[in-house]
């Protein structure tokens with residue numbers, strides 16, 4: 001059986017997905033999985049975050065109907081495919097779980113231990129981490145061969161790439177299952193080793209940090225830096241807008257892991273970025289970063 005056929009076979013078998021953490025990324029992954037016709041369980045311990053995630057999906061569906069991109073029945077089916085819960089045990093029979101909790105090693109390790117106890121032996125447990133080594137999560141399970149990274153890009157319903165992060169012990173079968181899952185969501189999967197930054201952030205972060213340093217040093221205005229890269233290089237958005245979009249706290253964590261792994265100054269977060277994180281200026285999600293954002297805009301995820 002060729003690799004594509006193998007992927008299709010696994011894809012056909014994968015129908016139930018668990019999402020752990022219904023923040024910005026978890027909500028997006030849930031939306032993309034439901035839109036692909038999969039049955040989705042979303043676990044989130046914070047009741048308000050759970051409600052926000054549910055509302056985000058409803059609003060996104062309403063917007064799709066208003067714009068004529070979907071009919072009301074499709075949206076009802078999509079909403080019906082997602083079950084929100086604050087009880088992790090409701091994920092007990094999922095075939096693949098994707099952890100999208102905060103970028104904190106201890107929190108993620110606790111979740112991996114819990115999922116390992118709970119999920120069927122054959123289930124794949126994936127992390128959407130941007131910077132935590134997969135080996136550090138796999139080591140907290142009895143199934144390191146079924147553990148890998150599935151690194152989605154934001155906004156998940158729109159961005160077509162998923163990095164499949166292959167740990168030292170990840171089996172080929174788990175990689176195929178993860179790739180088939182990504183394809184089922186309409187994404188293109190690329191494989192990367194379990195190294196800080198994976199492929200995209202290792203190339204992107206030095207560029208973004210150079211833009212922050214340029215702004216910090218008063219070399220150019222934030223608008224001119226952004227417009228320069230948009231019109232000069234054809235980028236859809238400038239680097240400072242992209243920083244706000246990603247989240248400055250997330251970026252800082254990625255910088256720290258890259259510096260820790262490769263010890264190279266090009267990856268270091270400039271003082272301005274660290275001070276902005278310390279002050280709660282995290283980008284769009286907090287209403288302000290390099291730019292200001294209306295709260296409602298910050299809260300709304302991408303539409304379907």
Ligand SMILES: NC(=O)c1ccc[n+]([C@@H]2O[C@H](COP(=O)([O-])OP(=O)(O)OC[C@H]3O[C@@H](n4cnc5c(N)ncnc54)[C@H](O)[C@@H]3O)[C@@H](O)[C@H]2O)c1
Nearest residue numbers: 021022023024025046049100101102103128129130154246
């Ligand atoms: N934001 C991005 O652009 C982006 C892109 C790729 C990957 N990531 C990664 O995705 C992950 C989530 O990022 P985010 O931006 O969605 O963060 P977020 O803060 O928006 O969401 C995290 C959610 O996890 C919940 N949570 C806290 N403790 C939990 C627990 N023990 N179990 C389950 N859920 C818990 C929080 O209540 C919150 O709702 C991080 O690892 C991040 O590095 C983020």
